[in-house]
Amino acid sequence: MAKLKKYAKAYGINVAGVLEKDEFIERLVAARGPNGCLPPANESYYRKHSIPNHHMLCSTMCYLF
Numbered sequence: 001m002a003k004l005k006k007y008a009k010a011y012g013i014n015v016a017g018v019l020e021k022d023e024f025i026e027r028l029v030a031a032r033g034p035n036g037c038l039p040p041a042n043e044s045y046y047r048k049h050s051i052p053n054h055h056m057l058c059s060t061m062c063y064l065f
Helices: 002-011 021-030 040-049 054-064
Strands: none
Touching: 002 021, 002 040
16 A cells, blocks of 8 residues: 555545545546546646656765765
């Protein structure tokens, strides 16, 4: 369930109040369009909130080397 919750959070999919794993999966599948992909709004949410920006990534990587 933890990976599913992380996926939902990353893409901004509302799963509030879901307790059962099957219902959780149904919500995730229902968020997809007829073509099997998430709507552009969810993809945009992912890009804005889940991918580190280039500057932060570079400054973090500099400390590793």
